[in-house]
Amino acid sequence: MTHAIQSNLVKLGGHLARAAVLSQNPRINRFQRFNWGHVRRLTTMSSQIPLSSDFLFRQMFDPTSCTYTYLLADTESKEAVLIDPVLEQVDRDAGVVRDLGLSLKFVMNTHMHADHITGTGLLKKKVPGCKSLISEASGAMADVHVEPGEEVKFGQHKLEVRSTPGHTSGCVTYVCHEQGIAFTGDTILIRGCGRTDFQEGDPAVLYKSVYEQIFSLPDNFKLYPAHDYKGLMVTTVEEEKKLNPRLTKSLDQFIEIMNNLNLPYPKKIDVAVPANRVCGIQDDN
Numbered sequence: 001m002t003h004a005i006q007s008n009l010v011k012l013g014g015h016l017a018r019a020a021v022l023s024q025n026p027r028i029n030r031f032q033r034f035n036w037g038h039v040r041r042l043t044t045m046s047s048q049i050p051l052s053s054d055f056l057f058r059q060m061f062d063p064t065s066c067t068y069t070y071l072l073a074d075t076e077s078k079e080a081v082l083i084d085p086v087l088e089q090v091d092r093d094a095g096v097v098r099d100l101g102l103s104l105k106f107v108m109n110t111h112m113h114a115d116h117i118t119g120t121g122l123l124k125k126k127v128p129g130c131k132s133l134i135s136e137a138s139g140a141m142a143d144v145h146v147e148p149g150e151e152v153k154f155g156q157h158k159l160e161v162r163s164t165p166g167h168t169s170g171c172v173t174y175v176c177h178e179q180g181i182a183f184t185g186d187t188i189l190i191r192g193c194g195r196t197d198f199q200e201g202d203p204a205v206l207y208k209s210v211y212e213q214i215f216s217l218p219d220n221f222k223l224y225p226a227h228d229y230k231g232l233m234v235t236t237v238e239e240e241k242k243l244n245p246r247l248t249k250s251l252d253q254f255i256e257i258m259n260n261l262n263l264p265y266p267k268k269i270d271v272a273v274p275a276n277r278v279c280g281i282q283d284d285n
């Protein structure tokens, strides 16, 4: 061991010893004590669940709205579903479906989005035969309305519909149990969650949805959100249970945080919500 390493280890030992003494001293108030909060991290990690070889998964990004669209398919039967498409990316999405020789069964949304217009209506025109799908509770028009507990089937695979209101009253999470993955829309984001200040948003309802419907999934289930604003792509139940800066708080603290986010309204809200109520475009089929 070099002298420099030895000396740094001695210094680190000193810091840790001082921190331990400070944290035990009753005369030092809680704000002066060594704050371990910022060193919170996973010390162990649950084993990873691999996707089965007949399960196609593609995550695609729209840089303007920071939306993720997901293409899932059964590679044997070729049946596919597309989750949360964006109007401006319809040609990209239809192109991937065509290139891979897939048969698009459902174009589905996790909720009625407020920040972008869904690509659903236009995809129905460009990819004949596919059906639009959204929750009954969303209040949006679609060919198929799903209820909590129902399954969306494509080939040998299926997604369970879980009701996760709070960001909007009609939000759902689609869970593929056999692959250990869930599509959470805006209910839970990576180290964040959907805002609750419009479209019947309610922080207490969102908190309950997350704890009852998402954190009740196995720790190693991967969570795929509808947005990320920091370049992250995927998280796990375990990570969010332990590291989510909002959802690791008590219900009261969470409500306080959500009621004071003071975010500007999404720029497209006034056009997106009415358009998404009718599948993104007036559907004249």
Ligand SMILES: N[C@@H](CCC(=O)N[C@@H](CSS)C(=O)NCC(=O)O)C(=O)O
Pocket (backbone or CB within 6 Å): 065, 113, 114, 115, 186, 192, 193, 194, 195, 196, 227, 263, 264, 265, 266, 267, 268
């Ligand atoms: N700047 C964007 C809108 C960003 C935003 O409000 N995102 C929503 C999800 S889309 S309605 C959200 O819930 N964000 C949570 C957060 O903590 O950021 C725009 O103008 O479109």
